[in-house]
Each structure stands twice: as C-alpha cells, then as structure tokens.
Amino acid sequence: MSTTRTGKAKPSRTKERAKPRYHHGDLRAALVRASVELIARDGVESLSLREAAREAGVSSAAPYHHFATKADLLAAIAADGFVALEASMREAIAGLEDPEAPSPRLQALGRAYVRFAREHPIEFRLMFRGSTSARSPLPKGCDPSASFGLLVDAVERVAETLPPNTIEPQALVLTAWSLVHGAAELVLEGPLATAEGSITIADEQVGATVVSTLGRLLDFALVSKHGARHGRSTT
Amino acid sequence: MSTTRTGKAKPSRTKERAKPRYHHGDLRAALVRASVELIARDGVESLSLREAAREAGVSSAAPYHHFATKADLLAAIAADGFVALEASMREAIAGLEDPEAPSPRLQALGRAYVRFAREHPIEFRLMFRGSTSARSPLPKGCDPSASFGLLVDAVERVAETLPPNTIEPQALVLTAWSLVHGAAELVLEGPLATAEGSITIADEQVGATVVSTLGRLLDFALVSKHGARHGRSTT
DNA sequence: ATCAAAACTTAGCACTGTCAAGATCGCCCC
C-alpha cells in the first residue's frame, strides 16, 4: 500500500531511477554497492546484511535470494576485485611505450598492483583474506589466477634476460610477488607509520620505490656476468 | 553452592590447578588462551566472547572485567604476538655464528619473520590488521617498533656495505620489509596455491627462498662496482 | 574483624545471521 513501485518512496540516495526491472531493479548489485560503502565507513567487521538491505531499501531477508550467506556477499565483492585488478594490470601494460620490454613491463605491473590496493582497499583485503576471515570460496566464474598469471609471466620474461644459473625463475616470481604484495599490505594496514623516523616515504610512492629498487638490483645481476646485454630478447 | 573454589568443578582442561588467587585464578590469561584456540578452530570472525567465557568456565559478562571490549581482547593477543615476534627475531640473531655480519644477520631476521607468521598465524594476522578489522589500538606497554627496529637496523647495516649512491637505505628498508611481509601474507592466506603450476615451492621454504634471492641480488650490487669487498665493515 | 574494591553473576536490551512460510510480481505460453 505505501510502497510504490517507482522506488521514490524509499530514501535510497544513489541512482534511484536506474531501470526497475523486477521489484527492486537489480538488488544484487545494489547490495554489493551498499556493502562496499558500509565497509568503507565502519570496517568489514561491523558490516551487517540487514543494514545493507536497509540501505538498499529492502527487507532483512531479501539478500538471501541473491546470496546464500553473508560470506557469499563478501566473496562477490572479492570476485569483482579480481576482475578489476586484472583490468588495472592490463591497462598498465597497455599504457607502456614498449609493452614487450621485460623490465618496464614487470615494473608497471608491480606499480599497478600496489596502486590497486591503495585505490580499492576493501576489495583488496577481501581478495586476500580467503582461507581466513568470513569469506566464502570465490564464486564460479572467478579466476584469480588470471591476474597472478600476468605477474608470473612478466617475471619469467625478466628471468629469461638474466644470465643462466643466476636465479631460478620460480624464486624470482615468488620474490617479486611477495615484494609488491607486502608493499600493498604495509601501506594498507599502516605499520609503516609505526616505524617512526625510519621510513618517510609517502604511501603513494611505496609501490614505485619498491619496484624500482628491485629493478635496479636486477640490473646489477644483468651487468655482472657479461657486459650490458639487457636488450629485449623476445624469443 | 556448587562451585568449589579449587576450580576442579569446571571442565577447564588446561592447567586447572595453577594457583587460584582470585575467583578464577587468572581469567585474563585464560581468556586469551581460549580465544586463540577458538580462533584457530573457527576463524577470528566467529570468535565470541561468550564462548571464550564458557570455555574458561565463567559467565558471559565476566570478560568485561578484564577487557572493555571484544576488540581489546584481540588487541591483547596482538600485543602478545609482538613480544613473541621480537623474541623470535632476537633468537634468530643470537643463533648466528657471527651475529654482526650484515648479510647473514638480515637474512636470519627475514627468515624468522616469515617463520613466525607460519607458526603463529592468528597472532600475526591480528598484529597487522590494526587499522582495519575489529581490533583496538594496541594496549599501553606494547611497542611494535621494537621488532620493526631490528629489521630496519639490519637493513641499514647491509646498506652501509653497498657502494655509495647505489640504493638509498630507506628504499632498501622498505623493500626488505615488504618482501618478508608479503611472503608471510602469501603463505598465510594461501594464494600461492591458486597460481597453479607456476609456483611449486613448499610453504616452509618460501621465507628462505625469498630472503636468499634478495641476498643474491644484493651480492651482485656489491660486486658490480668494485671487485669483491663484501667483508664485514663493522664501523 | 572490618571494609572498600576487585572479580564474578544474573537479567536484560538491541542487534545480528539465517530460516520457513506466505505474498507479489513479471514473464512465457496457450
């Protein structure tokens, strides 16, 4: 009786006239949006499905027609994050002058990884708190290894340019990934600020700093055994 | 009437005859212990103060005489973790043949950092999910920068052995810390398993791998500008 | 022995995740 179908009667501030197809229009996406906002405001621990539902203008039980569980909602956010991360990384490569040059390619990916964490902290955290935390396994169509693969591939390209028997490619993959992931986590969770005088590097520069340091070290390895053959051996 | 003061009447399995000074003996510590166990079993998200209290054999409201808030309990666990981490790192140094040799010292610390994360995952996660998550700021006497300082100091010692103008010490600190922290997080949260064929390194070796890779790269930097002056310049 | 404070209990509030049952709504097929 009081609920009109236009959605005008409810105080949903964002995009109230989208395109109401069903009762709500697209509750699933609305819930994800609302949840991300709420998490941004109060932290993931104090997110409640009921409040998200309230925010979306539906009843408390409505979400359960789209997510079997609160953990599934969080998994959906994480899944979104994985596709966004892959997009960001591909973008970073595409923006390169020579996308095939191994070292710049790797460095661009690394910076993109850390930047993504800073720009999408909520998603990032949910993406990498899988086994723990109240997040279900990732849903059907989601494949995190797409993003990981980009990184792995880029590292292996760099590894090929190194003199043989220098460093096993696998170890380098692990090192590079740990590096950017750790940088992202440290920036996100803020222990850098705790190490008072020791580190005065701004959050926005942590990614670039770390990545270029690794690049410089790799250059040394390149140069140490034979002259300066750091061209692109794209074979 | 049914509760004897000896503590025998309650089904607390661990150390039931410690030294009952007050009602319980040492509820605060018991709650911490029980909480860690419960988190290990069901994850931190589904920890409830009430269940921890139950496990400790006290009423639901008892914990509030020791922790103002559930988040404070978690902070206490994190605080314990920080002193344990510092101990582990000091131990790692002490076990060294020559604790003053810069590179071995740094590598030992790095391995200890990652090993600690693997051996105390619950503490580690709470330690580094401060700003986010439902954890209060660390309590009074806790100083995380003690552990950080060890690492920072060790990195700076290594930096001093590098030829000047190679890499800024700060960047190296950030790099080393990110490296070990990232390795720890990747091992703990398990995305390594997701990157299927790419990485076949066992969890227990991730720390050593990553640390020795960095060490090797630093060696290249050492060797590149002048011969092989990688002695211990303990000045 | 006394007594204030510390440690604990009981009872209760507001809230949560989740479920079962019913009410609507939109769409497809005749």
Add this chain to the structure above:
DNA sequence: GGGGCGATCTTGACAGTGCTAAGTTTTGAT
C-alpha cells in the same frame, strides 16, 4: 488476453551475539 509458474520480496521468528546495569561474592589490606 489469461493462467500459471518461478523468481523476488516480506513477515515473523529463533538462537546467538556484544555489551550494560545492578547485585553478590571474594580478596587483601588495614
């Protein structure tokens, strides 16, 4: 068009939670 049927949403309820207020014991110091 009308009938139906499944997807979508609501109402109502249950058990469990964090936390508080008000009492009750116990403790250690005086």
